[in-house]
Amino acid sequence: MLELRAVAADIAGAPVLRGVSMHLPPGGLVALIGRNGAGKTTTLRAIMGLLPLRGGQVLLGGEEVTGVPAHHRARLGVGYAPEERRLFGPFSVRQNLLLPAEVLRLPAAETARRLEAVFTFLPELATLADRRAAGLSGGQGKMVALGRALIVGTRAVLLDEPFQGLAPALAQRYADALRGLHAAFPRVALLVTESNPQLLEPLVDTTYVIERGEILTADAATAA
Numbered sequence: 578m579l580e581l582r583a584v585a586a587d588i589a590g591a592p593v594l595r596g597v598s599m600h601l602p603p604g605g606l607v608a609l610i611g612r613n614g615a616g617k618t619t620t621l622r623a624i625m626g627l628l629p630l631r632g633g634q635v636l637l638g639g640e641e642v643t644g645v646p647a648h649h650r651a652r653l654g655v656g657y658a659p660e661e662r663r664l665f666g667p668f669s670v671r672q673n674l675l676l677p678a679e680v681l682r683l684p685a686a687e688t689a690r691r692l693e694a695v696f697t698f699l700p701e702l703a704t705l706a707d708r709r710a711a712g713l714s715g716g717q718g719k720m721v722a723l724g725r726a727l728i729v730g731t732r733a734v735l736l737d738e739p740f741q742g743l744a745p746a747l748a749q750r751y752a753d754a755l756r757g758l759h760a761a762f763p764r765v766a767l768l769v770t771e772s773n774p775q776l777l778e779p780l781v782d783t784t785y786v787i788e789r790g791e792i793l794t795a796d797a798a799t800a801a
C-alpha cells in the first residue's frame with residue numbers, strides 16, 4: 578500500500594533521512610520506533626510531501642507519488658495526525674473532524690458516511706461532537722486527531738507519537754482503539770511512531786527501528 582524506497586532528505590543542509598526504506602501492507606499496523614531526533618517525524622513529513630527529498634521514492638498503491646505536492650497527497654487517501662494535534666480551538670469537535678473533508682471538497686454523502694464510521698469506531702467523539710476543541714483534555718484531543726486522520730485516510734493513516742503525554746488510562750483506551758482499527762477499517766494501513774517500543778509491540782505486525790535517519794532493523798512479528 579505505502580512504500581518508501583531509499584528516501585533521503587536534508588534539513589538545513591544536514592542529512593536527516595539517509596536511505597529510509599519501509600513497507601506498509603494494506604490493513605497492516607506498522608511501528609516506527611526511535612529516540613528523540615532519530616528522524617521519525619521527518620519520515621512522516623516525507624511521506625506527506627511536506628519536505629523535499631534528496632533521493633528515493635514514495636509509492637502509494639504501487640504508484641510513485643514522490644513528486645505529488647503535499648496538498649494532493651491527502652486526496653490520495655493518506656491521513657496524518659502530527660505530534661502536536663493542531664486542532665482549531667474555537668471550532669467544535671465535529672467541525673474539526675470535517676475540516677479536511679471540506680478542504681478536499683469531498684461529496685456531502687461521502688463525508689457523512691466517513692464521519693459516521695469514525696463515530697462508530699470512536700463513540701466518545703460522537704459524545705463530544707458539539708464541544709469546542711479548546712475545552713478538550715489532551716487525551717480527548719488525541720482522539721479527535723485520530724478521528725480526523727481517519728476521515729481522509731482511506732488508504733493509510735500516519736500517527737506521530739500518539740501516546741506522548743497521555744495518562745495511563747487514556748493510553749490504554751488509545752491502544753484499544755488502535756487494536757480495533759483493523760476490524761473497523763480493514764484496508765487502512767497504519768504507521769505509528771513512538772520512542773518507547775513497549776507501548777506498541779503488543780499491537781503491531783512490523784516494527785522498524787530508526788536511528789540517525791537510518792533504518793536499523795525491520796522486525797515482522799506476525800506478517801510475512
Ligand SMILES: Nc1ncnc2c1ncn2[C@@H]1O[C@H](COP(=O)(O)OP(=O)(O)OP(=O)(O)O)[C@@H](O)[C@H]1O
Nearest residue numbers: 588589593611612613614615616617618619620772
Ligand atoms: N527545523 C529543523 N531545523 C534543523 N534541524 C531539524 C529541524 N527539524 C528536525 N531537525 C533535525 O532532524 C533530526 C530528526 O528530527 P525528527 O523531528 O524527525 O526526529 P524524531 O525522531 O521525530 O524526534 P522527536 O521524537 O524528538 O520528534 C533531528 O536531529 C533534528 O535535530
